[in-house]
Amino acid sequence: MIHVSALRKVYDTGVVALDGVDLDVREGEIFGVLGQSGAGKSTLLRCVNLLERPTSGTVTVDGQDLTVLGDAELRRARRRIGMIHQHFALLSSRTVAANVAFPLEVAKVPRAERRARVAELLELVGLDGKAKSYPAQLSGGQKQRVGIARALAARPKVLLSDEATSALDPGTTQSILALLRRLNAELGLTILLITHEMHVIKSICDSAAIMREGRVLESGRVHDLIARPGSQLTRELFPLPEPAPPGSLTVTFPAGQAEEPVLSGLVRKFGVDVNILGGSLEELRGVSVGRLRIRMEGEDTAAALAYLRGRGLLVEEETP
Template identity: 70%
Template sequence: MIQACGLRKNYGTTVALDGVDLHVREGEIYGVLGRSGAGKSTLLRCVNLLERPTAGTVRVAGQDLTALGDAELNRARQRIGMIHQHFALLSSRTVAGNVSFPLEAMGVPRAERERRVGELLELVGLGGRGKDRPHQLSGGQKQRVGIARALAGNPSVLLSDEATSALDPATTESVLGLLKRLNAELGLTILLITHEMNVVKSVCDSVAIMSGGRIEESGTIADLVRTPDSRLTREIFPLPEPAPAGSVTLTFTGDPGRPGASQPVVSDVVRKFDVDLSILGGSIEELSAGAVGRLRVALDGQERSAALAYLRDSGLIVEVAGEAA
């Protein structure tokens, strides 16, 4: 649904994007994670060409946006909704007036606008609040208005620029739940910019980790947590580094056909083999891709090699400190 190739964006001598490739599948929630200044928001603004890249191409739903003139680009942008970090609501308008604004710009007749606005406010949980002013709403309610406005033109793609960073944790959870529901019910493709790992863990199907204008790592959450030495896995499960020489780090998932947190693989290995096993640290997280755990152990004994082979054959990712992956 979104394909960016070789994106570069310069501001004078400053390089904000340095050869970025991004591939977002139709219907997924794709997170771009990174610290302030990593290039996340610049990448997002290049996707809908609010910022025109210095080099590279952007295709959305098969259409090359970088090849379009202004009039064609404006029409293409109607299929791309955008949610802003600080809501960007018009204080002079009511809630309904804010949601109606893009429909007015598109020339939609008044009766149809009113019907559509009513549907959207119901969809985001603000039915009956159309006559309120933005100052009468909480932060979470303001963001729901922003989401309703972004959906006004029936977009196939929704861009979210740090949409929850100004919200408290409970409200963040509520807004993320809404985005996940819209993704499921409307089939929306959502590209979500964030610096918060909890956002990625809660709703994302795939993720790209950015630093210094480049993507360091990308892929589905399920694949990355199974990749030895994945940065995503290290950040989700921050075990002490460096790992003690010879220690064993096990990564396991709750996917069907693979060992999960409830299966006794670790206790099995102690019963089956002449080894001693001590737990050094670990945790289990419930991700959008399912339950994932990471456990670091000390494993010693005459049958250590056989025990490691058994763990690998059981489907766990096995990393031994000091050994090549």
């Protein structure tokens, strides 16, 4: 649904915000881009809908290269791309209903059709009954729900989220993430979100990329990245003391195996001694995944290692 190729953005000041970014977002998935401030995430998002025009490279959305479009064609293409903002970007002088209706007014949708669509959207995001309220009368979570409803007004295929939960408290954040996941499932929306918060990736993302200094360090499906040796996402998701002690093993338990008694079975089967040096257990989209650092000693450690790998576990050895 979204294909970004060799994307560069260099500002007039000489700052390189994006340095050869490649990214592929599949239709119907939630894709999270993780990185700290200055990594280039926001610039990437704004380049996807051409609010920022890239210096070079291409951005293709739903099979259409946006970088070659004229102004009128680009405006039409943007109607298929909704966007929600970190600080809501609502019009304070307009009611909730009028804020949601605004993109429909711009598109010259007839009044009766606008009213019906606004009512449908407010019910969808859980704000029926708030149509006549003003932004100042709403909580942060309610404001973001208005922003989401407005972004969906023109029935986009793609939804872009610019740090949509970073200004919210933890409980409200979870409710907004749950709403995004529901909209993804019910409407078939493709969602590209940027965040600096790992729990957003853990909670709702099917795929992810890590950015640093304008470049993508790695990208792919979250569960595939966890099973990849040396994965940066895995190190950030399951923090363990670094560097790993020489002779230690780092074992990553993929989905479905984190709660199985693998180590106790290993000890009984091979008579090895296992010392646990550290570990972490997380839930990804409701599925437990774990990572352990261990030291193993005994006469049959080679067979024990083969046993672990044979069960589909990722075992990384720290050589002396």
